[in-house]
Amino acid sequence: MSSDVHGTPRRATLLWATLIVATLLTWGMGATGATGKGAIAILAAISFWKGAVIILDFMALRHAPLLWRALTLGWMILVWAVIAIAYIKGLPQ
Amino acid sequence: MEQNTLPTVTAAPLEQASGPRLAGDLAIWFFILAELLAFGVFFAAYAFTRANNIELFDAEQAALNRNAGALNTVLLLTASYFVVRAVQAAEHSRSQACAHWLLAAIACGAGFLVVKMFEYAAAFEHNISLSSSPFHMFYLSLTFFHFMHVILGMVILVAMWNGARAGRYRPGDMNGIETGAAYWHMVDLVWLILFPLVYVIH
Numbered sequence: 001m002s003s004d005v006h007g008t009p010r011r012a013t014l015l016w017a018t019l020i021v022a023t024l025l026t027w028g029m030g031a032t033g034a035t036g037k038g039a040i041a042i043l044a045a046i047s048f049w050k051g052a053v054i055i056l057d058f059m060a061l062r063h064a065p066l067l068w069r070a071l072t073l074g075w076m077i078l079v080w081a082v083i084a085i086a087y088i089k090g091l092p093q
Numbered sequence: 094m095e096q097n098t099l100p101t102v103t104a105a106p107l108e109q110a111s112g113p114r115l116a117g118d119l120a121i122w123f124f125i126l127a128e129l130l131a132f133g134v135f136f137a138a139y140a141f142t143r144a145n146n147i148e149l150f151d152a153e154q155a156a157l158n159r160n161a162g163a164l165n166t167v168l169l170l171t172a173s174y175f176v177v178r179a180v181q182a183a184e185h186s187r188s189q190a191c192a193h194w195l196l197a198a199i200a201c202g203a204g205f206l207v208v209k210m211f212e213y214a215a216a217f218e219h220n221i222s223l224s225s226s227p228f229h230m231f232y233l234s235l236t237f238f239h240f241m242h243v244i245l246g247m248v249i250l251v252a253m254w255n256g257a258r259a260g261r262y263r264p265g266d267m268n269g270i271e272t273g274a275a276y277w278h279m280v281d282l283v284w285l286i287l288f289p290l291v292y293v294i295h
Contacts, residue, residue: 004264005116006181016174020167027163030293043289050170050285058177059278060116060271068115068122075129079136079286086140087294090147 005063015053022046040087044080051076117271125279128242132283135238136290139231146227151295153228161212162292165205166284169243172201173281176274179253183262183270191270192257195250198277202247209240232291239280239287246280249273
């Protein structure tokens with residue numbers, strides 16, 4: 001049976017499980033009070049990876065014309081770049 | 094016996110064109126881009142206001158209910174997963190299963206709204222308002238702007254649920270469910286940045 005652009009239930013379930021684990025990691029970092037450039041880099045990487053799963057797999061943009069992947073993933077890169085710049089700006093000199 | 098001599102007609106398989114395909118209506122994708130830009134500006138404004146008010150933002154962020162924020166992330170991600178399963182079911186002409194997955198997604202979305210309302214009730218009890226501090230202004234307006242998007246997403250999910258029960262979505266007729274699903278995933282995507290930004294990063 002053709003699975004078109006939406007993938008298989010098995011793949012979706014595996015991705016969902018990894019998204020939940022990633023969320024628990026983010027929550028754990030909040031609970032332990034992780035802070036500083038390293039912590040932010042990890043939080044941004046986790047968030048970016050989760051967003052990429054939503055964009056590429058759940059929204060099925062993996063199979064869309066390149067333009068739509070570039071616009072959505074580019075949005076995420078831009079937003080995290082701005083957050084990182086603002087964070088570094090706010091660090092004690 | 095004569096039937097055996099009739100030529101057999103085999104249905105052509107419903108194969109999609111193998112080239113790239115954008116799932117859902119083109120218009121929803123322009124709408125999604127506009128929404129992402131609006132949230133992006135909001136996130137940037139938060140980040141730079143925080144950079145000039147670090148101590149205030151860190152102290153007030155510490156008082157937020159991070160557990161509620163994380164629980165809501167799990168609820169939204171699970172709702173998104175259920176929507177994917179609904180789309181996959183529709184793709185295989187399983188309308189009943191499609192409707193069930195959508196109902197499960199609606200339940201998760203409702204869970205998100207309930208958790209958020211408890212969070213707001215607790216905030217108002219502590220006299221937190223839009224004017225109580227720059228952090229609270231961002232916390233309330235950003236999360237409420239998102240909250241309104243979840244409500245619209247719920248309306249769309251209910252419409253999709255009705256469509257699925259009427260057997261409206263099937264191979265070759267997926268535009269309606271794919272369009273609604275794309276909107277719901279956008280609401281999830283935005284929260285995946287909002288949660289670490291407002292609840293965790295300090």
